[in-house]
Amino acid sequence: MKNVKTINFRNIGDESGYLTPIEAERDIPFGIKRVYYITGVRSGERRGFHSHRDLHQLLICVSGSVKILVKTPFEEKIIILDKPYEGLYIGPMIWREMFDFSEGSALVVLASEHYSEDDYIRDYPQYEKEAREYWSKRS
Numbered sequence: 001m002k003n004v005k006t007i008n009f010r011n012i013g014d015e016s017g018y019l020t021p022i023e024a025e026r027d028i029p030f031g032i033k034r035v036y037y038i039t040g041v042r043s044g045e046r047r048g049f050h051s052h053r054d055l056h057q058l059l060i061c062v063s064g065s066v067k068i069l070v071k072t073p074f075e076e077k078i079i080i081l082d083k084p085y086e087g088l089y090i091g092p093m094i095w096r097e098m099f100d101f102s103e104g105s106a107l108v109v110l111a112s113e114h115y116s117e118d119d120y121i122r123d124y125p126q127y128e129k130e131a132r133e134y135w136s137k138r139s
């Protein structure tokens, strides 16, 4: 799926524990301007329901597991994040929903830009309209 890919990072360690380094522009395809994390999500809650126009992000479930639905007007898939050394890159114009957060899970997100509500498309019909135009220029 274009603008979506899983990336495996190094997982350095042994019985004493593990360390995963992530370096901007080396391990992931963008510079990092913002980090945020999502914790304490109750079972049954679903988040997301939006796309970004220009933002690049990397999602890593550093503890527990979560499912991510990624969708365009043409295709969709569900990716399970359950390893602290696996990231999900999501580029521009991908609708996303996060669900099935396991108890105690922590989803860390690295983002290419500072927070801007103007970059969000939270209305699905509006997303579909903009996405069809965006993807028609890239097919």
Ligand code: T46
Residues within 6 Å of the ligand: 034, 036, 038, 047, 048, 049, 057, 059, 096, 098, 109, 115
């Ligand atoms: C995304 C998925 C994976 C801020 O003030 N600063 C921030 O950096 C962010 C990300 C959010 N906010 C505010 C905006 C809302 O009032 O926090 C509130 C919750 O945000 P939202 O409903 O957008 O959260 P999610 O979990 O639906 O989506 C988040 C990110 O917003 C989004 O970019 O791709 O995680």
